[in-house]
Amino acid sequence: MEYNFAPIFQASATAIYFALAATAVFGVFQVILLARKISEKRMSAAATDQFREQVQAMILKQDWQGIAQLCDSPDYWSRAVPQMVLIAIEQIDRPPAKLRQILAGRFERDVMADLEYGSSWINTIVKSAPMLGLLGTVSGMIQAFAKIADTQKTGGDPSALAGEISFALFTTALGLAVAIPLVVAGAFLHIRMGKLQDHVQSELSWFLDELDAVRSQ
Secondary structure, X not given: OOOOOHHHHHHHHHHHHHHHHHXXXXXXXXXXXXXXXXXXXXXXXHHHHHHHHHHHXXXXXXXXXXXXXXXXXXXXXXXXXXXXXXXXXXXXXXXXXXXXXXXXHHHHHHHHXXXXXXXXXXXXXXXXXXHHHHHHHHHHHHHHHHHHHHHHHHOOOHHHHHHHHHHHHHXXXXXXXXXXXXXXXXXXXXXXXXXXXXXXXXXXXXXHHXXXXXXXX
């Protein structure tokens, strides 16, 4: 008894195209979302200098409430550095070493964890798109070999194999076309995440040094 799997493979072609399209759309969405999150967390050089001047003046006066209000203002509440400074003010009575440890942990949990989550989705899509393309390749080759068998039995036209072979190669190319731009975008965003981390660590180091200097007087 012979089974005819042709309708299943024909339906799988549509499903694979749909899956590749959905993967591409979701990948672009994740790239845009992650880029926006990074932009929201970073501060420009001018904004950083202005924030430093305001905070430094309040540190000298030991105006901790003023610093907290500044960090919680609309201009700064979504930025990573003011968020960490606000946490430091809330833990102002902690020893310096403990305060640095708390800030490092909160930065990883509150800021970097969310960005890493978005980055992991991009990496998953980068790996999935070529696999979907490969699935289309396997499906197309199975259909091609099935037609070869039918051609040998019935003496049909071998040129009918062109459609299946074309589908097999096209899905591979489509999967790579989805994955390659996302690889580049993911690498670019990863670099921006690294710069954000360096920026926050630099600013927090400055703030804690200023804080230690005032508290030791």
